[in-house]
Amino acid sequence: MDKREKIARRAEQEIKAGQIVNLGIGIPTMILKYLKPEKRVLIHSENGILGMKSHCRREDADRNLIDAGGGYIDLDTGASFFDSVLSFSLVRNGRLDIAFLGALEISSRGDLANWMIPGKYTPGIGGGMELAQKARRLVITMLHTSRKGNAKILTSCTLPLTARSCVDRIITDLAVIDVVDDRLQLSEIAKETTLKEIIEKTGAPLMIPDRELPQF
């Protein structure tokens, strides 16, 4: 299975029945493919939708119905539309149970950097800061290392922060890692890897429980 698909499939297990969920672009959006309909969650989209479904086929595309990434979508039963002010009231006042975002860097204490690389990549902020800071639970889904093979999980971030101490859990192609009291704890290991590889590819100390870790 493709690494990104594996991450998305594992991330789906974080979603509980009845939750209000926001999925960022990239791997988070791929979670929709694995989302069990019986959980009856409502997916929030920043552009003013609660109850979006996955990207639709060409023949079902509606010119007035896109997600925050611009893709044409289907609507779920019980969906609602609202304006941008209300959309972010929902995010900032704690009604969003869980958000999934990507990351460029994450620090030991759960700081997130995902919005800019000075001089190289400055697309803007979008809804990311508010999602990171205010979702009740923030899960980062990402490949464990950068395209060049560098560690993305670090003792402290080198890039400008999106938000401080906001990450609860990190799901990568190699591991599930939790931020616990400003430290990183290894919680699950991918079937395809070893403890040694995870430690090598992580740029921050990991607490490793003295027990058999679940595999995924």
Next chain:
Amino acid sequence: MDKITEIKDAISIIKDGQTVMIGGFGVPGTPFILVEALLEQGTKHLTLIKNEANIPQLGVSRLIEAGRVDRLITSHLGLNPTVLAMMNENQIEVEFNPQGILAERIRCGGAGLFGFITDIGIDTVLSQKKQVITLNGQKGLVESALRADVALIHAAEGDGLGNLIYEKSARNFNPVIATAADVVIAEVESVVPIGTLDPDNIHTPGAFVDHIIEIKELSDEYGILEDFVFG
């Protein structure tokens, strides 16, 4: 039906150097016909306030590419490499806001408020340029209100009083932008007789709207963007 206006007359209100706020999030809700008329009019040195800059060669991106915009107050330009390149080459000044903070700054401008205090962006580079104050024991950034000389918005239905109804995800920034400018110009897909719209379903009351432009025919820009069909 006093608010129904010819597009040229309405757009001629916009002068060089003014601030224009424009609705839309992607294609839905972007008033392409009004933007095109503004481009044709040749107005320059504009400050634009819009969530994003559409995509290259579409909508407000055409205004920016034509060099008509000095300053852009926005949230995200990830889908517009052309405008990002212009920003990096200092051909346009760009101010990025967290998306909901941009919406809330406009809301304040429309609600007669000076600004608000928020913890969004605290401990980030955003806090460096802003006043930080403590209120009820909590540290927050002061965010100022945003207003414009003219607002350009798009609605699905409307009447001669200026009552408006938006459709699906085309609502986005349009209702809040309708409150935050000295002159509000709305292009409307379907103009119906006064009294036809259900008062319970009106999103923007006519009091906020100055000019209604009836869209005779939707241009190609309003259609499906094939590059964004992912299903």
